[in-house]
Amino acid sequence: MIPAIYRIDRRLIEHPGAFTLHLSATGALPLQPFEPGQFNMLYAFGAGEVAISLSGRQRETEGQIAHTIYTRGAVTAALGRLREGDQLGVRGPFGQGWPLGEAEGKELLVIAGGLGLAPLRPVIYHLLGQARASLIPRFQLFYGARRPGEMLYVPELQAWSRQMDVTLSVDHADSAWSDHVGVITKPLSAAEFDAENCVAFLCGPELMMRFSIQVLLERGVSPESIYISMERNMKCGTGLCGHCQWGPNFVCKDGPVFRYADVRHWLGIRSL
Structure with missing residues (x-):
């Protein structure tokens, strides 16, 4: 699966070690709707991919998603350096969610x-x-x-x-x-x-x-x-x-x- 390109609309600091990215699709084909408990693979250009759970509303405006990220490795650190308006790759959603x-x-x-x-x-x-x-x-x-x-x-x-x-x-x-x-x-x-x-x-x-x-x-x-x-x-x-x-x-x-x-x-x- 080729990553879709998403733009950071909002970046919120939850606490000194965690932040939430609110993303919107830049292309005509956003990801499929997710089920609570599923995750996406987030791709930071030049750093790699990391699995992050979806943490936003299940039925946001079409093409919008949210991820809360804890900084604890090279890829999450790279995601933490991104700012509003920057782009990243997203694959998913994957996995089995909450029943x-x-x-x-x-x-x-x-x-x-x-x-x-x-x-x-x-x-x-x-x-x-x-x-x-x-x-x-x-x-x-x-x-x-x-x-x-x-x-x-x-x-x-x-x-x-x-x-x-x-x-x-x-x-x-x-x-x-x-x-x-x-x-x-x-x-x-x-x-x-x-x-x-x-x-x-x-x-x-x-x-x-x-x-x-x-x-x-x-x-x-x-x-x-x-x-x-x-x-x-x-x-x-x-x-x-x-x-x-x-x-x-x-x-x-x-x-x-x-x-x-x-x-x-x-x-x-x-x-x-």
Whole structure:
């Protein structure tokens, strides 16, 4: 797949290590609409490609997409040097997204850590839509970060809290912080939800996901009702290169979203 050329319309600093690029297509053939949880391959000219989850609204104006990027390598650093009006290449969308249909008629728990909120943000946009809100009786967001200054989408978190249950926690608080302090599993353990009629979507550091899953299982949530988004070194986006193989799966093609019941053995193997 040849990259489509996109222009940076807006560049927002989320915190010192992360930024969001709002892009629009420059050609007549923009990418196909995406499903929440899918990703694109972003190409920085002269630096290379990197897989980045889509983090914007599912149905933006035609040809417009958004990506939240954490700077941690040569390609993401190159993307971080781009400014509004600059161009980059985009391939996608790729992968399996969040199974929103599985959550209809049930409670939904959205559990995120750090940058893991980015792939879940389109889910929240989707569910807060007027036509969709009636499909989910109740949904809650549990979001943890290391420090208050490392949280994503702070203005939106405040707006979302007026429309849904939002629980925030940080490992290290400052004097202005008034929410939970500690790992996100602590408020999750005490949260009220119907374990027999809920679905959980998780994205974040694998350690956080493993411990959150442990809490959910102890509360009685079925392994078949838990979904996780995995991150691996993805190069091609189509399962051909093998860089992202995880057990028998290719994260770029079979994921990045997996049902926990299908992959619990592999999630339990460290360094796989």
